[in-house]
Amino acid sequence: MSYFIRSEGYNTYVMACGIAANLINIALDALFIIVFKMGVLGGVVATVIGWFFNTFAYIIYIVVKDRKQKTWLSIKSLFKFKFNKKLLGPIFSLGLGGFLRTFGIGFSFIVMNLLIANSHFAMPEYFQFFWAKGQPIVSLFLISIFGINDGARSLFSYNYTLRKFDRCKKVYLWTMLIALLYSIIVYVFVAATANNIWVWILNVDSDKVEGTATFIRIISLRILAVSLVINSLLAFQGANDVEKTIFSSAFENFISFIIVIPISYGIAYGVYKTTGNKEIVNWIIVGAFVFNCLLSSLFLMGFSYWFVFKKLEKIDQTKLSWSRKIEHKFFEMAQQAELLETPY
Template identity: 40%
Template sequence: MNFFWLKKEQKNSNVTDKQARAKLLFENTPVKKAIFIVAIPGLATSLMLGLAAFLNQIFILNFVPDTIFLLNTTAHGASQSGILYDYLPSGYVHLNREQFDLIYNAYNIITPISDRINELNTNQVSSIAVNANAPFTIFSNSIVFLIPVGTSVYYTKCVSKGFERTGKDLWSTAFYATIVCSILATLIMYITLWSGLVEQIASRTKFESSSLYMIDRNAELLSKFNEWGISNYKPSQIIQQYYNSARDISISWAKLYIYIYCGGTLIQGMYLLLSYLIRAEGKNVYVMFWAIVANIFDVILNVLLIRVAKMGILGAAISTILAWSVNLIAYVIYVYKNNKSQTTWLSIHHLINFKFRYKFLGPVGLLGFSGFIRSVGVAVGSLVITLLLTKLPYSNGASNVYLWAKASPIITLFFLALFGIADGARSLLSYAYTKRDVNRVKQVYWYALMISFGYALIVYTIVAILAPHFLYLLRVEPEVMNKACIYLRINMLRLAFYSFATGAMLLFQGTNNIKNSIIATSMEGFLTFFIVMGISVGFGFLLSNYGVDDFNSALVISIGYASNSLIAGLINFTISTIYLKKKIPNIDNIKLSWSRKIEHKFFAEAELYEKQYLQSTQH
């Protein structure tokens, strides 16, 4: 039977099966065809999420410097007012761009190349702000996975068993649980924000004391100071104060972005829940299509809000939330239209008239916890790396964080797609596992792994070759382009290395193995991370003590992070392959694990509930 002719056949049938499309795709379509129907849209959908984040940062880093200025200057044929003066101490000396650049150039020309500071502009300020809000936005993105991931797995199993009433109650229970989780996520982010974490993350510019000493004795500068009527401040005091005030702007912008972004977590949580359940019904292409539409909408809004309205980083946050709203509206329309045609279990009416099944929250939440850990591990990694580059004595502080921040959006762009492959293929594997079609489970696993590795290899090759062009889009200064390329090529190795772990995430979540799911998803962000990074920090100290310059000593941090992905990926690959070959074929003959006991209890109660409901409707 041809999958794409399903609708035509349904019209000729007197009996409507609301999940006929899902059953045909997951059960009867050959895996070599079905995997592309589910995994490629999953990859594309997640790639769209990464692309949205990437484009947001491109617009911030390219449009903000052209529309907002730190110091008074002349640009675009007109005088431009600077915003930095509002962040200086009261009564502090105000220098324009030309005046300040004399101090900046005098400092850098006498400073070793590896220790020079970046130019003071809104590009630098934006980069630090974007990097400072990354752990917050990633955590906000993470916590909304708590409910959708587990719900989609159990929903798929309900589809495979034909438990319609349970599936509907599962959807309704997950809906309200997602609302609660999203509100809690927002509160957690705000409390963390108020605790001063942004101030800890935002890096300071590291100055060389010898260079500061020398510019205070620079005859040309002192002569200029006399011309400008400045007698109360030294050049070294002014340059440090101006960079500190620029850091205050970064903190202010980061906080503003976090307030707006995290305030929209509820919208994000709801559209993600619906997207997972729609894919569980086999409508992956629909989700992919609207992800693309929302991205286009996001791009247009970014241009209007950042470039035209000159709203800066605030415009990027607003455009993101409005793009989420486009997705949410599209998915609500899906529910409405497919309810009318009787081709979905999702129902707005059922959100009101249903039985809240609080017992669902345990199984769903435990399995969803692995999805949460998967993403929060990325947030922890980003936070720790930023703090290390900011605080370590052999790091150049803001200069190294600047390079790290420039590489991060490109990695995020492509890295999320690996998760998308697992997310897209999960329903296919889960359905086959529920039917105990072992051969089909194995095929889904290996096909998904091949797609992941092939994707990672192609992307890494492209980015490694075109690194300068990607970084040019992120407005990297020409004088640090070579260093930024090194950072990017090293950090992108994470993508290639972590592709080995995709199969583990897919297999353990799809088979409802809660313990192994949590282990697999926490491997890179927690289990191996602190050991590998601890060794890397120590190795950096060793290099620094042997006279290696700060840039190369600090580069060990990125090398360690990439190595951690390789170690975690190989461990996950080994564990999942053994489980696939040894455990899956004999799954019904081995002792029930605690996670399988939870699953068995869930469906035993669901089966009884379905029978009772059927009997009540017949009387």
């Protein structure tokens, strides 16, 4: 229901409900686990109550707005759902970009693990250890950046649908600024605390503390890089441009990755043959992984900026691409279905 509500431009309400639900969850976790000694069951009950509150708040929103005739949603329409197989194609096409992004991250991680664990110059006892300790930190903060995109995308889509392109540009720029400021603050914090707080939290062995801290500082640069690319997902997904969404989702972990990483492997192998220094060579591979993220982010940021500021306002005058034909077909079928259900 949160996606439906946000699509109508009420992001703040959804955000407030989510924050309140999480605070309730945390408070009840402490109550059930610490005070009542319920263990794992207490955590489960707290989560169920927190998200029940969230769902109930959404239902209240729909009921109140429906009575005031300020929403297209209704409780009846949520439960009286008619499956239309003709909508499956457009829905899967619009969601393919998200699938490719997630699958691509998994693919790149597998390749990197193979390189640092099974190559001629591998030092898995160190670099695979560093990877296992450092990546969860990056993933933790990247989720927040993608959350910024998730919240801004519905606002972008709302204004795109109304053809308020100036507002789309403002959403694009503000999202970029917020994501960049967030990533800078996070990186400074992570880099400054890498050799004390994080190695303590991650329970790092004393002989690997320095290497783990260095790895965390290097791999966390991806947080800065991703903050630059988040706008491409915002723009292309927000405008329902399937073609560009698929391209941007696949660029870092497939297109750019299969060029940068083999080249870096060749350079690393040459350095290894010349110097025999395995440690430097492994740092080259890790650095190349971060460089690939930065390179693809800068390219996609430029591409999305051109799309929003040059292409978007002329979107209705340009020839329909195959992805926009899917979009138009989707809305035509949805409108026809609504007309069939409307009593006269």
